[in-house]
Amino acid sequence: MFKGILIEKDDAGYRATLTDISEEQLPPGNVTVRVSYSTLNYKDGLALTGNGPVVRTFPMVPGVDLVGTVEQSSDAEFQIGDQVLLNGWGVGEGHWGGLAEKARLEGKWLIQLPKAFTPAQAMAIGTAGYTAMLAVIALEKNGLRPDMGDVLVTGANGGVGSFAIAILARLGYRVVASTGRMAESAYLKQLGAADIIDRATLSEPGRPLAKERWAAAIDSVGSHTLANVCASIRYRGTVAACGLAQGMEFPGSVAPFILRGITLAGIDSVSRPRADRLQAWARLATDLDLSMLPLISREIGLSEVIAIAPQLMAGKIRGRVVVDVNR
Ligand SMILES: NC(=O)c1ccc[n+]([C@@H]2O[C@H](COP(=O)([O-])OP(=O)(O)OC[C@H]3O[C@@H](n4cnc5c(N)ncnc54)[C@H](OP(=O)(O)O)[C@@H]3O)[C@@H](O)[C@H]2O)c1
Numbered sequence: 136m137f138k139g140i141l142i143e144k145d146d147a148g149y150r151a152t153l154t155d156i157s158e159e160q161l162p163p164g165n166v167t168v169r170v171s172y173s174t175l176n177y178k179d180g181l182a183l184t185g186n187g188p189v190v191r192t193f194p195m196v197p198g199v200d201l202v203g204t205v206e207q208s209s210d211a212e213f214q215i216g217d218q219v220l221l222n223g224w225g226v227g228e229g230h231w232g233g234l235a236e237k238a239r240l241e242g243k244w245l246i247q248l249p250k251a252f253t254p255a256q257a258m259a260i261g262t263a264g265y266t267a268m269l270a271v272i273a274l275e276k277n278g279l280r281p282d283m284g285d286v287l288v289t290g291a292n293g294g295v296g297s298f299a300i301a302i303l304a305r306l307g308y309r310v311v312a313s314t315g316r317m318a319e320s321a322y323l324k325q326l327g328a329a330d331i332i333d334r335a336t337l338s339e340p341g342r343p344l345a346k347e348r349w350a351a352a353i354d355s356v357g358s359h360t361l362a363n364v365c366a367s368i369r370y371r372g373t374v375a376a377c378g379l380a381q382g383m384e385f386p387g388s389v390a391p392f393i394l395r396g397i398t399l400a401g402i403d404s405v406s407r408p409r410a411d412r413l414q415a416w417a418r419l420a421t422d423l424d425l426s427m428l429p430l431i432s433r434e435i436g437l438s439e440v441i442a443i444a445p446q447l448m449a450g451k452i453r454g455r456v457v458v459d460v461n462r
Pocket residue numbers: 176177178262263266289290291292293294295296313314315316334338355356360376377378379380381402403404405447450452454
């Protein structure tokens with residue numbers, strides 16, 4: 136038996152409990168992993184609280200990220216004792232995920248843990264840091280360079296936002312952070328933000344075209360914020376859209392696209408091919424200052440996860456939460 140969080144939905148309602156799970160209950164897969172760390176992402180918060188339709192089959196072990204040691208493998212790429220890393224692939228949604236002491240997975244979803252990171256560091260970065268890196272790479276692919284002007288990051292205190300600021304600042308960009316928590320300005324400046332704006336200035340319905348302010352943006356908020364960001368991007372600039380913390384709708388106009396030639400780059404981390412994952416993790420090894428990790432993340436035990444999830448949904452958690460699944 137091992138410990139894990141199980142989400143169930145039946146006549147008694149929707150609930151998440153920390154419970155004992157037997158190895159026979161694990162889903163099919165060709166690699167069994169002894170999990171050391173997982174994380175709490177926005178999506179895990181939705182799954183744990185039932186606030187969003189993230190979980191597709193029940194019962195479900197949540198946790199879209201995990202790192203651990205291979206215990207059994209019939210995949211030639213992974214040997215017993217290998218340290219492996221998983222982000223996404225629908226794990227924690229349609230296949231049992233990382234918030235348990237064991238997981239059974241498909242080898243094609245795994246990568247070897249990059250040597251640059253300890254297991255805990257890889258989970259401090261997790262899907263949030265890997266997504267922020269994918270967004271930065273997308274902006275670079277569209278020609279962004281530090282001398283082109285300010286880059287806006289929305290949802291600044293969140294996991295994706297925190298890493299986007301830290302990576303961009305390290306690469307030499309002047310970063311403007313948009314947040315609803317101005318009281319966290321000192322934290323955002325420590326990450327590297329040069330300027331901080333109140334998210335209320337972006338969250339209401341706006342005009343199709345506004346003053347050109349930013350060379351590019353990374354948006355984890357969506358809705359009116361994304362529409363207003365597009366309306367304020369400079370001629371031929373790019374917005375990397377990766378989240379929906381304000382809402383899933385995009386109440387925007389084509390005006391910035393056809394009059395200013397801006398680009399909206401969609402960022403998906405879940406089904407990303409392995410080559411892109413390896414590239415993003417290699418870039419994280421060189422372009423992220425690891426001394427930022429204790430500032431961005433904090434560690435909790437598996438037993439604390441269920442109580443913390445509502446705080447994440449309420450936007451009260453700063454940065455990242457790493458979960459030591461063995462305590
Ligand atoms: N595309 C992908 O593959 C991918 C990968 C990872 C995450 N995501 C998505 O990206 C988003 C951010 O993820 P995360 O892990 O960084 O989540 P998070 O840690 O919960 O951060 C979200 C941040 O958004 C801001 N926010 C929250 N509610 C808001 C609202 N109503 N209006 C405006 N801003 C609001 C808050 O920042 P402030 O307090 O600073 O305002 C909050 O800290 C989520 O929607 C998540 O599902 C997508």
